[in-house]
Amino acid sequence: MIRSERTPWRTAGFHLTALGISLIFAVPVIWVLAASLRLPGAPPPTDIELLPDPIIWSNYVQIFELLPLGRYLLNSCVVAALAVPFTVVVASWAGFALAQLPEHVRAAFLALAIVVRMTPITALWLTRFLVLNELRLIDTYAALLAPVWLGSSPLFVLIFYWSFRRIPVDVIESARLDGLGALAIWRRIALPLARPAIGAVSVLTFVQYWSDFINPLLYLKSESRYTLPIGLRLLQQMDITSWPLLMAGVMVMIAPIMILFVLAQRAFWVEVRS
Amino acid sequence: MRTHTRYRLSLYLLLTPFLAGITLLVVIPAGLSFALAFTSYDALSPPVWRGVQNYRHLLADDLFRRAVVNSLTFLALTVPLRTLITLGLALLLRRPRRGIRLYRAAVYMPTVIPGVAYALIWLWILNPVYGPLNLVLGALNLPTAAWLVDPRTALPALALAALFQIGEGFVVLLAGLQHIPDDYYDAAALDGAGRMALFRYVTLPLLAPWLFLVIIRDIIASAQNTFTPALLMTGGGPYYATLFLPLLIYQTTFDRFRFGEGAAMTTLLFAGVGGLIMLVWRISGGWGYDDSV
Numbered sequence: 001m002i003r004s005e006r007t008p009w010r011t012a013g014f015h016l017t018a019l020g021i022s023l024i025f026a027v028p029v030i031w032v033l034a035a036s037l038r039l040p041g042a043p044p045p046t047d048i049e050l051l052p053d054p055i056i057w058s059n060y061v062q063i064f065e066l067l068p069l070g071r072y073l074l075n076s077c078v079v080a081a082l083a084v085p086f087t088v089v090v091a092s093w094a095g096f097a098l099a100q101l102p103e104h105v106r107a108a109f110l111a112l113a114i115v116v117r118m119t120p121i122t123a124l125w126l127t128r129f130l131v132l133n134e135l136r137l138i139d140t141y142a143a144l145l146a147p148v149w150l151g152s153s154p155l156f157v158l159i160f161y162w163s164f165r166r167i168p169v170d171v172i173e174s175a176r177l178d179g180l181g182a183l184a185i186w187r188r189i190a191l192p193l194a195r196p197a198i199g200a201v202s203v204l205t206f207v208q209y210w211s212d213f214i215n216p217l218l219y220l221k222s223e224s225r226y227t228l229p230i231g232l233r234l235l236q237q238m239d240i241t242s243w244p245l246l247m248a249g250v251m252v253m254i255a256p257i258m259i260l261f262v263l264a265q266r267a268f269w270v271e272v273r274s
Numbered sequence: 275m276r277t278h279t280r281y282r283l284s285l286y287l288l289l290t291p292f293l294a295g296i297t298l299l300v301v302i303p304a305g306l307s308f309a310l311a312f313t314s315y316d317a318l319s320p321p322v323w324r325g326v327q328n329y330r331h332l333l334a335d336d337l338f339r340r341a342v343v344n345s346l347t348f349l350a351l352t353v354p355l356r357t358l359i360t361l362g363l364a365l366l367l368r369r370p371r372r373g374i375r376l377y378r379a380a381v382y383m384p385t386v387i388p389g390v391a392y393a394l395i396w397l398w399i400l401n402p403v404y405g406p407l408n409l410v411l412g413a414l415n416l417p418t419a420a421w422l423v424d425p426r427t428a429l430p431a432l433a434l435a436a437l438f439q440i441g442e443g444f445v446v447l448l449a450g451l452q453h454i455p456d457d458y459y460d461a462a463a464l465d466g467a468g469r470m471a472l473f474r475y476v477t478l479p480l481l482a483p484w485l486f487l488v489i490i491r492d493i494i495a496s497a498q499n500t501f502t503p504a505l506l507m508t509g510g511g512p513y514y515a516t517l518f519l520p521l522l523i524y525q526t527t528f529d530r531f532r533f534g535e536g537a538a539m540t541t542l543l544f545a546g547v548g549g550l551i552m553l554v555w556r557i558s559g560g561w562g563y564d565d566s567v
Contacts, residue, residue, distance in 0.1 A: 014366075014371070017366065018367065018377040019377075021380070021381065022376065022380035023380075025381050025383060025438060028396075028399060028406075028438075029387075029395075031398075031399065031406045032395050045409075089291075090291045091292075093288035093289065093291065094291075094292035096285075096288060097286065097288040098289070101289075116300055117491075119304065121498055122501065122520040122540060122543060123303075123307060123541075123543060124303045124307070125527070126310075126523075126527045126528075126533055126537060127307045127310065128303045130306060131299070131302055131303055131306070146295075147295075148295075149292070149295025149298065150296060151292055176281060181280075181281070182288060183288070207386060207388075211388030211390075213390045213502055214502070218528065229388060229389075232394065233506065243404075247394075247395075247398060250394050253388055253390070258383075258386070261379075261382075
């Protein structure tokens with residue numbers, strides 16, 4: 001906007017506003033970190049403190065003794081890590097096919113994608129359970145991983161579709177004249193050109209399965225297969241008054257996501273800009 | 275010509291896993307749900323046809339009515355507020371400046387927090403005795419509240435928590451703003467347009483399709499994202515003050531095994547969300563939205 005208007009006062013005002021807003025959005029996490037380091041069972045603080053005294057790191061050890069959180073953590077990692085490659089393959093295949101198929105197929109797909117996005121997940125809980133039960137997948141990781149067959153989200157298919165659309169038609173044409181099939185063109189030409197899309201979809205997929213609470217809640221029965229979100233729910237049900245331990249559990253759940261988010265930052269905003 | 279057909283065929287093959295997924299996980303479950311709504315079914319004995327009995331029963335059911343009213347109240351509170359906040363932040367943080375990446379990251383951060391963790395964080399923040407929110411309000415000599423424990427404030431408190439997970443809409447609007455050429459602003463400014471006029475006649479009309487997308491997404495999200503917070507933070511209480519449709523559907527089907535009734539509620543929820551979207555579409559005339567956005 002009218003850049004000449006940028007006076008020092010305006011700049012200072014902008015930074016003050018932006019900083020204040022950033023603080024409001026970030027402060028809950030700082031509070032949680034502080035709460036997770038407090039002595040369990042001690043009287044809760046009566047005023048805001050940034051760091052408790054003394055700092056009790058052992059809360060983070062204790063929660064792993066109260067519950068097999070280590071096991072749940074591992075399960076979550078396995079599910080999220082398996083989901084990423086499957087999602088990238090299914091979503092990029094679909095995105096590639098859509099970018100190459102004629103207009104009317106694409107229009108039909110886009111309509112379908114919008115309806116799928118519109119469908120409330122609650123609408124499918126029960127009957128998806130019945131379908132998975134029929135396929136004997138209840139209480140397996142396959143039930144948690146089932147959404148990879150949709151590319152995990154229609155959005156991911158669209159992300160790939162958009163980046164494959166940018167490949168010049170001539171490049172594909174000459175590859176076909178060289179006798180390459182669809183699969184070979186996807187693997188040798190399309191995928192290497194879609195690295196940013198692969199990165200973005202991988203991060204988003206990992207976060208989606210790592211955070212997934214409802215699918216394990218509905219489709220898992222054996223405790224040994226529980227994932228971290230269910231573990232957190234169990235921790236909450238064990239003893240509601242032990243806030244420091246519960247908040248330590250929350251930190252264990254969100255720390256990997258935060259780290260991933262910070263690492264992926266650069267790539268992420270580049271993708272947004274384009 | 276033959277190779278052309280073969281290529282086309284192999285493209286459809288690449289699309290197959292996705293289409294299989296849609297069929298198995300969306301189309302069949304949605305169809306089954308629609309059919310089960312006309313039956314009484316407990317997953318043990320085969321379903322019994324009951325016609326529109328489930329629907330008739332629901333319309334007279336106080337709990338169901340309560341859940342509908344609560345869900346609509348939540349929607350009416352969160353969708354406009356979330357949209358305004360998202361728009362304001364996108365406008366504020368649209369230009370590349372020093373530190374802009376940090377500010378944007380801070381705004382996006384609550385969105386990446388998993389639902390379970392987010393609910394537990396807010397359960398702590400809203401604790402009436404030693405939650406940080408009341409401590410801050412007390413320190414500023416502002417009135418405090420019992421939040422989730424008080425039937426009058428429980429639903430607004432959940433709405434408050436929902437105001438901070440706006441990252442996706444924020445990204446969409448930032449992308450939309452980047453599509454508006456600088457020339458438009460320069461030309462309008464030359465014609466003597468002030469800041470408000472620029473917003474009213476340049477930014478808003480060009481951003482409208484993106485805004486429409488954000489509002490639609492928000493209606494869908496607000497209609498279903500109440501499940502995890504309601505289950506973990508209030509259990510639907512106190513006195514059903516936060517009983518939303520998704521929670522009632524969950525309790526009806528998975529706790530009480532009334533699959534038919536749950537399916538009927540689901541169908542009504544789907545119809546309701548669809549109806550709301552149609553309404554927004556009608557009012558806004560689509561705002562020039564098309565699938566390319």
